[in-house]
Amino acid sequence: MDVLPQTTTNPREIQMNAYEDASKFSKDAMDSALKSVSAMTKGFQQVASETSEFAKRAYEQQTEFMEKLFQVRSPDKAIALQSEYAKTAYQGWVSQATRMGEIYTDVAKETYKPFEHSLATLSTAGTSVATKPAAAAKQAAETKAA
Numbered sequence: 001m002d003v004l005p006q007t008t009t010n011p012r013e014i015q016m017n018a019y020e021d022a023s024k025f026s027k028d029a030m031d032s033a034l035k036s037v038s039a040m041t042k043g044f045q046q047v048a049s050e051t052s053e054f055a056k057r058a059y060e061q062q063t064e065f066m067e068k069l070f071q072v073r074s075p076d077k078a079i080a081l082q083s084e085y086a087k088t089a090y091q092g093w094v095s096q097a098t099r100m101g102e103i104y105t106d107v108a109k110e111t112y113k114p115f116e117h118s119l120a121t122l123s124t125a126g127t128s129v130a131t132k133p134a135a136a137a138k139q140a141a142e143t144k145a146a
Helices: 011-071 075-145
Strands: none
Touching: 011 075
């Protein structure tokens, strides 16, 4: 987006160009917002899917553990089985927590990505808004002086 193109020193044309640039920027910002929301929605769908799969696996593991536990006849074997299950369950939970952290990080990155271009454009626009009218005023003053 070309911010405030200065082909004229006419204040009305400068103002109209500013309105056109603002309109373009608003459209770009809205497009970025829609892309961001879409990325966030996809990310949260992935979170829901991963969570559902983890819960299903955990339930199956717990059911399997309980079936084995009911078949055990000695306390030593029950304690060993419980220790094995606790270790497996903990490792699964840590693995899932790590995976969820990665997903949330990716969601944040993908949600922010559409705004990177808009923020760069906004920075350029701010610089142009601050410098171009001053340059035009200086040029007009020089023209009057000559």
